Amino acid sequence: MISLENVKKSYGHVNALDGLTMHIEDGAMYGFVGPTGAGKTTAIQMVCGLEFPDEGSVMVDDMEAGSNVRRLKRRIGYVPDHTGSYPNLRIIEYMDFFAECYDMRDQKTKRRIQNLLNMVGLQERQTQFMDSLNRGAQQKLSLARALIHDPKILILDEPTAGLDPNTRFEFRQMIANLADSGKTILISSNVLNEISELCTDIGIIDQGNMVMEGKIEDVLDQVNASNPIIISIAGSLGPALQALRADRMVRSVSIRNNDLLITFSGSKKDESNLLKKLVEAGVPVRGFHREKGNLESLFLQLTGTREERRVTYYEAESDFSEG
């Protein structure tokens, strides 16, 4: 298990992490999301033992991260957002070198290297120099390198940034297969669809703070609850607006095309009562549903960029209040 408790880190006057708390269970596939500069890489580097917190604690399997315990280093595989390559080494030499860094030199290691290169599709190119590889191939090699010592925990910092769609898809498949093999995976990314497709858990960080964390289904359910209800009406909107005005749980109403979008603070039962009221008031309701949320809308909402999106989405808007 990886846990960060109230972690603070500053560089000069800039607070990179400001009381970050984060928990990753064994076997989880944890998506770490946040805007650029939110502190993702700093947090990841702390888990890898490359940075230390000014305050708080970072624990990996009950060992303090960065404590230089060989057992701990053996458990973590790290794929940074840059490949970290030696241009005049061949692929196979690069892999051999990192195997040596883990004190692995036997025949079993040679076989493992071949299997890993095969997994990432670079076995045929193993005698090529690293500077001949494109970004996608370098990232695949970086993944193979991180797995050389068969770590229990794999940490990937924006691994698919800058990759073409095909390579991104291949990379996602590889990560999904690794997750199936029982590894704990921490992946940071700005591609929210990728996170929602791959991960079991998610943490959203903004300005060095965790703003939301949990199982991905639970998080999406919460998003749905905060989304507007869309009411489609056949005919005039007048009676509907009158009925809505009478309900205290309706916070605001806006009009999009011929639909009403209402912000509603009630429970699911209150929602059905509202529908009942509309029907009883003679409003010809064609549709009544809550707008589906996605990770992107949640991300925008939590990181404070929701307002911009609203403006672009809604063609017409009418404030509604009882005065």
Next chain:
Amino acid sequence: MRLNPIFLKDEISSARSFTLPVLVTLVNGSLSILVLMNLFFISRSARITGEISYVNFLRIYYIAAAAEVLLILLITPALTSASVSGERDRKTLGLLLTTQLDPWDIVTGKLMGALSTLLLLVFTSMPILATVYIYGGITWYQLFLFIFFLVTSSVFCSSIGIMVSSFFTTTAAATAVAYVMIFVSYTVMFMAVIFRDQLGIPENRIIPGIFIAFWAMSLFLLYISKRHITPHRRRKLREG
């Protein structure tokens, strides 16, 4: 026996670059030119005066030895000041630190890489220095002392290069600082030799003293490099 992986990796890289053969050619070429020119002037003088001055042969040795020391001092910062900063530039230093390698392994691997090049230069230049033996000249002890001084200088200058390389992000700045540090260190050493009487250092202690000081400083510089590249918890300033 397990060889340092950093050293092995750097050896593969350096074997593939033009730097090593160019360096060996330049150093030995310039030393050869120096020695041959000296021999030429000795023989020309002999043709004119009809005398062969054996002292002049010894002069060849001193000139070549001084030139070699100077070349080592000039080459080492260029060889080492990108050692750690290069890993940082390539973003590989972090990767190395996440492996089971100890930061000390990284520093010693870099030192071994630099020394392998410098010692290659020292030993390939031995035949040139051996010209002094044509007519006899120096004792085995003097030769041993000279080689030991070259090795000590190689270790010391490499340690300076590695240390500044671990502090500076740009290779140019690291190289400049390394040259300044080497210049200051050797000036102090020569001053200590010249003014040993005024400083009250007995003559039989000056040479061992210099060697001990250089080796001790080398270890200290390597220790500082190791400390600097090791991720560490920032010390809190005491309040009040």
